[in-house]
Amino acid sequence: MEIILPLQVLDVDVESVDYRLIGTEEKQFVLWVKTDEEPTGEDYKLEIETDSDMKNIINIIIGSKIETPEQDIKDVFLALLLEAEFDKQTDEADGFEHTHDKKTNVSLKEYNPYDPKLIRVDTKPFSVEHVCKLITAKKLDISPDFQREFVWTEITRKSRLIESIMLRIPIPVFYLSQDEDGNYQVVDGIQRLTVINDFVNNKFRLKNLEYLTTLEGKWFRNPSKPTDHSISQMYSGRIEETQLFFNIIDPSTPEQVKYDIFRRINTGGKTLNAQEIRNCLSNVKTRQLLKDMVELNSFLQATRGSVSRTRMADKEMALRFAAFYLLDKGRLNEVEYKGSMDDFLDLVNEVINKLNDKIRNEILCAFDVAMKNAFILFGDSAFRKVSFINKALFLSWSRQLHKVNSELLENSPLVCNAKAMLNDRINSDALYNRSISTGTNDIWSIDKAYEIARLVLEEIINV
Helix, strand or coil: CEEEEEECECCCCCCCEEEEEEEEECCCEEEEEECCCCCCCHHHCEEEEEECCCCCEEEEEECCCECCCHHHHHHHHHHHHHHHHHHHHHHHHHCECCCECCCCCCCCCCCCCCCCCCCCEEEEEEEHHHHHHHHHCCCEECCCCCHHHCCCCCHHHHHHHHHHHHCCCCCCCEEEEECCCCCEEEEECHHHHHHHHHHHCCCCCCCCCCCCHHHCCCECCCCCCCHHHECCHHHHHHHHHCEEEEEEECCCCCHHHHHHHHHHHCCCCCCCCHHHHHHHCCCHHHHHHHHHHHCCHHHHHHCCCCCCCCCCHHHHHHHHHHHHHHHHCCCCCCCCCCCCHHHHHHHHHHHHHCCCHHHHHHHHHHHHHHHHHHHHHHHHHCCECCCCECHHHHHHHHHHHCCCCHHHHHHCCCHHHHHHHHHHHHHHCHHHHHHCCECCCCHHHHHHHHHHHHHHHHHHHCC
């Protein structure tokens, strides 16, 4: 494992230095030693010894030029160690090899996220009846691909929400994002809207009510049941007439501001990850493109179906390919990759929202070719250094492989040696190994991995 620890150091030209510590397991402890990157020498030395469980620091050696207090070093190191272990477990659950990417608070956004000149949010009241009509007409989307993971399942919780409406207890405000076609995406409140819509459409009966116990077991207005099996017209009318208040993010609000608002506002039972947020701010065609990409037989074969679909890890990989495909083709206008993968994918997602069907299909076809070629070259080992998918290998090789005719690969006498040739590169080129192992989203790492993929591929084809 590797930990990147920012420290205050004397006699250097920068405010802080990132110390890269590599952990080596000994018999009863783990020794963390600084790599040979600058600054070097005994005065800049840092060694940390932890127990075998990596939960406690046994010993620490700090060079005289390191200004950061010892206790601060210990506290930050243990916090980063805990975070790294969590990230490792998350990556492996998603089907990916864990790489050591430095987290940064530096944003690529070139605006103040809460500059009033950029943000336009209007508050509007909609009746429940109107909201349900919007959902039926698919003008208000409450069914993004991940939604089934976040819908309330407890009947008591659902029933108590409906009871609150019938009791005229105010419901917390909802947040929507409106696109240029007048359609709405839910930023916050999707569970509550789903429950309300489900009850109005007779998908569940009331249960475990606290006050209106005479309505226990009743439907909203179920025509297939006797009248007394539904709530009275007084209550059904009260529900339909109830005004729900919505803060609506105007389409003119910059897309990056929408993402930032979404991240700050969303209060669901589970925090949405970056790709799930993009999904909420994608139009139907963008969602369909990513869905089509990850359902390709070629993708499933090349990845052995090992990339998790649960939290959209597979769709983020497809989006990475689409983003760099468009970048390589010069189709992103002023959008550039500046070192933050999340910010870049947010920006490209908006570009894809506006693409025509021809280019969408071009992306899909290119992805299909890349995945087929990956399997031809590497078989079950495609995009892997170890047992898990390596994101850096996936991106760098797919960017190259979509350009190659499959017959050229199949007819190359070196195709059967492709895996060995790649492994030789990884083992003999320390910089390449680093580019696909640590700081993999850095500009340098992405360029290095892309270049090596090109060189190895040329060697295979031009035999």
